[in-house]
Amino acid sequence: MFLTCCPNVYSMVLKTQINFIDNEILLSLDLQAPFKAILKKDFLHIYQDNEPKFSLPISFPNIIHWVYNKSLIGFRINNNTYLTDQAYKLKELLSGKLFFSKIQDFYAPLQILGQGSSAKVLLVKSKIGDQYFAAKCVEKNELMYQEIEINNQLDHPAFVKIKEVFQGETSYYIIMDLLSGKNLQQLIKNQHGGLTLEQCQKIMHALLSGIEYMHSKGIIHRDIKPENIVLQKTNNLTTLKLVDFGLATYSNLKKFKYPKCGTPGYVAPEIANLTDKDTVYGPACDIFSAGSVFFKLLTGRDLFPGTGFNFVLQLNKKCHIDFSPLTLKKIPINVIVNYNKY
Numbered sequence: 153m154f155l156t157c158c159p160n161v162y163s164m165v166l167k168t169q170i171n172f173i174d175n176e177i178l179l180s181l182d183l184q185a186p187f188k189a190i191l192k193k194d195f196l197h198i199y200q201d202n203e204p205k206f207s208l209p210i211s212f213p214n215i216i217h218w219v220y221n222k223s224l225i226g227f228r229i230n231n232n233t234y235l236t237d238q239a240y241k242l243k244e245l246l247s248g249k250l251f252f253s254k255i256q257d258f259y260a261p262l263q264i265l266g267q268g269s270s271a272k273v274l275l276v277k278s279k280i281g282d283q284y285f286a287a288k289c290v291e292k293n294e295l296m297y298q299e300i301e302i303n304n305q306l307d308h309p310a311f312v313k314i315k316e317v318f319q320g321e322t323s324y325y326i327i328m329d330l331l332s333g334k335n336l337q338q339l340i341k342n343q344h345g346g347l348t349l350e351q352c353q354k355i356m357h358a359l360l361s362g363i364e365y366m367h368s369k370g371i372i373h374r375d376i377k378p379e380n381i382v383l384q385k386t387n388n389l390t391t392l393k394l395v396d397f398g399l400a401t402y403s404n405l406k407k408f409k410y411p412k413c414g415t416p417g418y419v420a421p422e423i424a425n426l427t428d429k430d431t432v433y434g435p436a437c438d439i440f441s442a443g444s445v446f447f448k449l450l451t452g453r454d455l456f457p458g459t460g461f462n463f464v465l466q467l468n469k470k471c472h473i474d475f476s477p478l479t480l481k482k483i484p485i486n487v488i489v490n491y492n493k494y
């Protein structure tokens with residue numbers, strides 16, 4: 153009855169639906185006959201003689217293999233090879249959304265840029281276009297999917313962009329923007345007595361803007377420390393990036409997967425003292441860590457000084473802070489409140 157009363161409304165609804173479906177198509181691929189493919193946001197659909205044959209979900213840990221013969225000529229899924237002259241376009245649209253194979257076809261390693269607790273970061277040169285990137289090499293583990301998924305949600309100057317993710321035999325490789333400056337740990341190392349007040353203000357303003365944005369997206373980093381804050385350019389303190397989302401989590405979970413984590417010396421006491429692993433905590437833990445970084449920048453000293461993981465962790469748990477290094481430096485209160493001009 154609705155249809156007979158309102159044929160125009162019905163045709164309008166139908167049109168909208170068709171448009172909606174068309175909008176989902178990111179790329180229609182001409183493959184070698186009898187195959188065709190359609191890339192949508194969540195799936196790559198392969199058709200044989202116009203009949204659906206196979207759908208690849210666009211998510212980790214799925215993998216697409218590229219067929220490379222001097223240039224990119226196709227892709228392989230489930231041992232079936234599909235040749236197409238749109239392979240570069242397809243690769244661009246899939247970048248960072250699932251695994252690619254054969255990093256050696258696309259990048260040449262040049263040198264080690266940094267090493268953390270779980271990964272090595274290498275300087276690599278792209279074989280297509282001669283550009284330089286950083287490649288984080290991580291041993292295979294499940295947490296890595298979350299590291300990428302969370303990083304992919306952050307679109308702000310304080311975070312690097314992930315370009316592609318490769319799967320090797322024993323490792324994953326995250327290709328990301330290259331940061332050519334030092335990390336804050338390296339920057340502070342040779343500056344006895346800390347940085348100047350102006351330098352500290354610039355760094356803290358850039359860091360806190362990134363943290364504010366990240367928290368507004370419902371994400372907690374959980375491992376903010378000088379090694380995880382890297383300058384994009386040497387001597388430019390305002391272009392810093394907060395890296396390493398290996399321990400990051402969504403803040404709205406009822407229970408965290410790895411609740412007790414972080415680094416002694418920087419971890420918030422509510423995490424260091426956690427006994428009931430069902431207890432959740434909030435984004436303020438990142439602010440505590442940022443405060444520990446701030447203290448180190450200002451004074452050149454650790455907030456919880458000492459050597460050895462357990463010794464520092466005990467001090468961190470008690471959280472008795474000696475503020476006298478700040479008074480010795482006669483640091484005025486406007487260091488903390490007067491950073492708007494940056």
Ligand SMILES: Nc1ncnc2c1ncn2[C@@H]1O[C@H](COP(=O)(O)OP(=O)(O)O)[C@@H](O)[C@H]1O
Binds near residue numbers: 328331380396397
């Ligand atoms: N995009 C990048 N460009 C240059 N150096 C980087 C980049 N990302 C990380 N690094 C360096 O590599 C180190 C280790 O990287 P990180 O992601 O923190 O690994 P981990 O998870 O093992 O701690 C960092 O402390 C930093 O100095």
Ligand SMILES: [Mg+2]
Binds near residue numbers: 269396
């Ligand atoms: Mg790190």
